Amino acid sequence: MQGFALYPFDPPGDVAALRAELRAWLAVNQPQGDIVARANCWASFDADFSRALGAAGYVGMTLPKQYGGGDRHPLERYVVIEELLAAGAPVGAHWIADRQTGPLILRYGSEDQRQRYLPGIAKGELYACIGLSEPGAGSDLAAVRTTARETAEGWRINGQKIWTTGAHFSHIMLALVRTEEGSERNAGLSQLLIDLDTPGITIRPIIDMAGNHDFNEVFFDDVLVPHGTLVGMRGQGWQQVTAELGLERSGPERYLSSQALLAALIDAAGAEPDPAVAVLIGELTAEMWTLRQLSMSTAAKLAAGEDPMVEASVVKELGNAFEQDMPRRVQAIVDCPWGDPGDLGRLLRALLIASPSFSLRGGTREVIRGIIARGLGLR
Amino acid sequence: MSAAREMLCDTARAVFAEAATAGIAPVEEAGFALLLVPEGDGGFGGDWGDVNAVLQIAGVAVPDLPVAALIAGEALQPAAIVSLMAGAMGKALALSIEHVNTRQQFGRPLGKFQAVQQSLAVIACEVRAVEAAAAALAARLDAVELDAAAADFEIAAAKLRANRAVGVVTAIAHQVHGAIGFTAEYELNRVTIPLMRWRGEHGNDAYWAAKLGRQVAGFGGRGLWEALTAR
Secondary structure, three states: OOOOOOOOOOOOOOHHHHHHHHHHHHHHHOOOOOHHHHOOHHHOOOHHHHHHHHHOOOOOOOOOHHHOOOOOOHHHHHHHHHHHHHHOOOOOOOHHHHHHHHHHHHHHOOHHHHHHHHHHHHOOOOOEEEEOOEOOEOOOHHHOOOEEEEOOOOEEEEEEEEOOOOOOOOOEEEEEEEOOOOOOOOOOEEEEEEEOOOOOEEEEEEEOOOOOEEEEEEEEEEEEEOHHHEEOOOOEHHHHHHHHHHHHHOOOHHHHOOHHHHHHHHHHHOOOOOHHHHHHHHHHHHHHHHHHHHHHHHHHHHHOOOOOHHHHHHHHHHHHHHHHHHHHHHHHHOOOOOOOOOHHHHHHHHHHHHHHHHHOOOOOHHHHHHHHHHHOOOO | OOHHHHHHHHHHHHHHHHHHHHOOHHHHHOOHHHOOOOHHHOOOOOOHHHHHHHHHHHHHHOOOOOHHHHHOOHHHHHHHHHHHHHHHHHHHHHHHHHHHHHOEEOOEEHHHOHHHHHHHHHHHHHHHHHHHHHHHHHHHHHHOOOOOOOOHHHHHHHHHHHHHHHHHHHHHHHHHHHHHHHOOOOOOHHHHHHHHHHHHOOOOHHHHHHHHHHHHHHHOHHHHHHHHHHO
């Protein structure tokens, strides 16, 4: 980490025109549903919206044209993503497939896998989930115990995944499994791309404290999948997953989850805000502006082919703290009863309840700080 | 960093090292007052990116000398202080890392304890945020040719963000240093005391937060995003 410069965020083409085009498209196509769905909107499922977004060319943007993608630059995709999140668009259905499964299949997948899955992803119709955590392997991911044994017919999978976001609506799971018998820790792991309608897979909901069905338990009972489901190199699962997490941690979703609340706060405050509210708006704005610079710089570094693992972790740590803090600070300043039926009150309540998850999903705060400490040379 | 800026930084390090004992005279003699003056007018023709780099070095080497006032006018002093603060915070982090990797207790370096690692990760995030704010502010100032009024949003956001980092950075840097960091002799106080001072100079938290908050209230909820992405 060096102090004088940001990695230049310089997408090709006319960025202002791209923003204008997307805003015009959203004005027509964004559902005018419940305001609460606009907060934390990358968890809001809307299949029709995802399909329309795909048809308009805003899903799978960076995938090659031959697989149905848009052949666009990663930073053009970044611009589109931040516009979608800032508008609170319901991007949850295709979110994981677009953000990481598609790029990972392109990078490590076989030609057959690319042809089979990427066009559906780019249409915004094929959804993916990530099979990482298990009951005994949360932050300690290397403790994964789900096994896949190679047989003459294919891979035979036994075990259990948990906290699997979107498994109940996804078509495929990219799972980290132990393919090498007797292997330990981060050796002997591989990634398999599993069709979730394969016999022997049971998906059970876990209802979260907000009452939502977002994550699941997924059981594998002697599940047989073809040999061709292996993604990338056998035994290289850990390295591939680590690369994937870079895509997952630094995006604008790490600081824009509470954006709808900030907008509602500003609107409720009016043009001549109460002094305490003005101070709060100023502090939140300064933080958001700073986070946006960090996130853009990290995205630019990632797009240039570098591995900004530490920078991505800084974005996630600061971004999560910001979006988690925001509802608490708003509640501390603004007089808003728990049952308030207005936009501000409903958003506030929803985000207060959702916010504990922000520093858990995608790596806990403690794990993320550990990665930063390693980057500082302490571990 | 460009070769020209690297040379500038090398010069700044050498000159400020001398100035640390000799006072402001070597800085004046080296011509730092001409950093922003156009080449056609006999100056260096530098931009705010150069100023940011130079002042980050000054913030560590000569925090008590009026280098910022020498280089930039009154309207740009809040921006200048952000760069001084970024430099000083970087130094506080570097000293902390060095200390916890060296100092042993309970039979191992302090840096091997998770509690200490987590604390240092927190300061590292704050320092990176302030560095990013300083760099983004520099980019804006250069885009608007150093018109402070046109960069009012960025000046407010960056100074406020830097101010808010001061408490966290100074507290943790001192905490991980233990008693040695509280001595007059050890160099940590040569960056932490200036940081405490700069937080209150050219606008404390309340000043910039109120100013920025009123500006953003004028934008409206959706307008904030449009303003952010238009700049």
